[in-house]
Amino acid sequence: METCYHGGSLPESNLFVVAKDSVGHVGTGDKTKSQLKRENERAQKKSLGESVKNPDMNEEHRYTGRTTTELIKRTGEQPPKHANGKELCLIWHTKGECKEHCERKHSHCKLTDKEATAMKDYVNKNK
Numbered sequence: 286m287e288t289c290y291h292g293g294s295l296p297e298s299n300l301f302v303v304a305k306d307s308v309g310h311v312g313t314g315d316k317t318k319s320q321l322k323r324e325n326e327r328a329q330k331k332s333l334g335e336s337v338k339n340p341d342m343n344e345e346h347r348y349t350g351r352t353t354t355e356l357i358k359r360t361g362e363q364p365p366k367h368a369n370g371k372e373l374c375l376i377w378h379t380k381g382e383c384k385e386h387c388e389r390k391h392s393h394c395k396l397t398d399k400e401a402t403a404m405k406d407y408v409n410k411n412k
């Protein structure tokens with residue numbers, strides 16, 4: 286009885302199910318990948334941590350528009366850099382607050398006079 290059962294229709298229907306499944310998996314696999322990518326990006330944004338206020342916010346540097354990306358587009362120029370060549374955190378200096386794990390966290394500090402002037406000039410290009 287047992288031999289008959291194993292050699293019979295069951296393995297065949299299993300094969301059929303496996304083949305059908307693997308076709309289905311190709312489609313859903315792609316979707317899952319892009320979904321995972323989106324979830325990853327969302328998680329990365331979250332991992333930037335809590336908002337931190339800039340206690341030395343210079344009102345002359347404030348950008349009242351929506352995003353710093355918009356500011357860069359409107360000025361048509363890349364933002365100024367620190368004296369050591371590192372990028373300034375535009376969000377910190379023009380919005381007055383950023384995230385604690387920002388990738389330009391090194392810039393979450395008071396600007397030197399020279400840097401502050403460059404930043405002021407840059408923001409004023411938008412006006």
Ligand SMILES: [Zn+2]
Pocket residue numbers: 374376377383384387388389390393
């Ligand atoms: Zn920042």
